[in-house]
Amino acid sequence: MSPSTGFDPALLRSIAERVGTPTYVYSGNLIRAQYHALHDALKDVPHRICYSVKANGNIGVLKVLKALGAGADIVSVGELRRALAAGFEANSIVFSGVGKTASELEEAIRAGVGFLNVESPAELDTVIAVARKLKQRASLGIRVNPDVATETHPYTKTGEKTAKFGVPYDEVVSVAQRVAAESLFTLRGLAMHLGSQITDVEPYHRGTVKLLELVTALRASGIGTIEALDVGGGLGVRYHNEKAPSPRDFADAVAPPINQAGLALLCEPGRYLVANAGVLITKVLYRKHAGGKDFVVVDAGMTDFVRPSHYNAHHEIVPLKDGNRPEELVNVVGPICESGDFLALDRKLPAVEAGEYLAVLGTGAYGFVVRRTSTARSIPPRAARTSASSSSSPRKASFSRADPTRCSTRARRRPIRSSWSSVPRFSPSAMACSSWPIWRAAR
Numbered sequence: 090m091s092p093s094t095g096f097d098p099a100l101l102r103s104i105a106e107r108v109g110t111p112t113y114v115y116s117g118n119l120i121r122a123q124y125h126a127l128h129d130a131l132k133d134v135p136h137r138i139c140y141s142v143k144a145n146g147n148i149g150v151l152k153v154l155k156a157l158g159a160g161a162d163i164v165s166v167g168e169l170r171r172a173l174a175a176g177f178e179a180n181s182i183v184f185s186g187v188g189k190t191a192s193e194l195e196e197a198i199r200a201g202v203g204f205l206n207v208e209s210p211a212e213l214d215t216v217i218a219v220a221r222k223l224k225q226r227a228s229l230g231i232r233v234n235p236d237v238a239t240e241t242h243p244y245t246k247t248g249e250k251t252a253k254f255g256v257p258y259d260e261v262v263s264v265a266q267r268v269a270a271e272s273l274f275t276l277r278g279l280a281m282h283l284g285s286q287i288t289d290v291e292p293y294h295r296g297t298v299k300l301l302e303l304v305t306a307l308r309a310s311g312i313g314t315i316e317a318l319d320v321g322g323g324l325g326v327r328y329h330n331e332k333a334p335s336p337r338d339f340a341d342a343v344a345p346p347i348n349q350a351g352l353a354l355l356c357e358p359g360r361y362l363v364a365n366a367g368v369l370i371t372k373v374l375y376r377k378h379a380g381g382k383d384f385v386v387v388d389a390g391m392t393d394f395v396r397p398s399h400y401n402a403h404h405e406i407v408p409l410k411d412g413n414r415p416e417e418l419v420n421v422v423g424p425i426c427e428s429g430d431f432l433a434l435d436r437k438l439p440a441v442e443a444g445e446y447l448a449v450l451g452t453g454a455y456g457f458v459v460r461r462t463s464t465a466r467s468i469p470p471r472a473a474r475t476s477a478s479s480s481s482s483p484r485k486a487s488f489s490r491a492d493p494t495r496c497s498t499r500a501r502r503r504p505i506r507s508s509w510s511s512v513p514r515f516s517p518s519a520m521a522c523s524s525w526p527i528w529r530a531a532r
């Protein structure tokens with residue numbers, strides 16, 4: 090592996106040998122660096138960073154973020170349970186999602202989540218019915234559809250009026266009045282989430298201004314309970330040659346108007362915090378030449394990491410073996426029986442051989458969590474270094490392990506808890522977090 094990446098290839102190799110491949114490995118230190126950069130940029134406004142659990146729900150990763158002081162942003166009761174299991178206080182949890190069921194709402198209200206974000210008038214009917222049945226108070230937010238466009242992949246745009254997300258802008262005041270009329274509810278905030286992998290901060294500013302216009306309208310109508318504006322997640326990262334916004338750019342776009350209105354700021358980053366804190370290690374199974382193409386067949390497929398085949402996303406791939414080798418143009422493909430099963434097409438890589446390990450970079454977000462099962466393949470294990478120590482010694486490092494390789498059919502039968510409950514304690518060989526390139530994640 091090129092030394093300029095800052096990874097310690099020997100440590101990654103030793104993890105691969107210890108737990109097998111494909112394997113996800115996460116760095117607590119890189120997550121901390123990202124968190125601190127954003128936290129510092131927002132220091133002039135009262136704020137809370139609510140980590141979006143959907144990006145990576147690994148319990149070790151959640152514990153790192155909880156210890157930093159983050160809240161959590163969730164979209165299902167499964168994520169609620171994981172967040173609570175990792176130690177997040179219910180009051181620090183934001184729960185969004187267009188299709189929350191009555192039983193999910195019940196569990197969330199019983200737990201006392203901090204911001205139960207209503208996404209439609211119809212959902213509010215159910216929230217009212219559930220709260221009345223429980224006779225329990227609830228803290229509500231309204232997820233607003235601000236009708237703000239973003240330049241990102243069409244599948245990850247969520248803030249335009251044609252999207253399924255959020256209460257339509259012109260219906261927000263009437264929904265808020267219904268919430269305010271219910272004695273069991275407190276309307277604590279307005280929220281938006283514009284999309285994911287957003288590389289321009291201007292839409293955040295426009296959306297924030299639109300939310301503040303609503304706050305003014307609500308105050309004028311006698312609703313003065315709004316404490317915070319939640320500007321959502323979506324901050325883009327640099328995977329390849331993208332120009333990711335800095336935390337300071339983001340803060341400048343959203344913090345001043347929120348501060349001026351005397352409100353606190355919530356945000357829900359997922360990818361920004363964890364994407365570049367994770368690698369997927371895969372082993373080269375075979376080399377193959379066919380139809381004028383050179384193939385590198387590896388043991389990680391689209392079922393383990395879907396972003397290249399689903400979004401045509403570019404992820405850097407680096408060999409873990411030292412040595413200068415000539416470069417060649419190859420397709421890095423997985424073992425699944427579909428031609429769409431690839432990690433990289435027409436990619437320049439040093440000439441790699443069967444049996445060696447490759448690291449797929451930038452796989453900490455939307456990697457393991459959106460894996461699929463197919464052809465009865467096993468699920469990749471994960472090794473997360475969760476201690477703050479910078480030691481690179483395998484003996485001293487502390488890791489948590491979740492999702493030991495298991496048969497996919499068994500995992501399906503136990504969908505919610507199978508990936509983290511009753512897993513053995515694990516302390517495999519370490520990964521040199523201290524030598525990971527902070528700039529990679531922080532840019």
Ligand SMILES: Cc1ncc(COP(=O)(O)O)c(C=O)c1O
Nearest residue numbers: 141282285322323357358359360
């Ligand atoms: C409501 C909500 N908040 C936050 C996020 C996190 O987005 P990202 O990982 O791009 O920061 C998402 C993801 O799409 C989301 O749907």
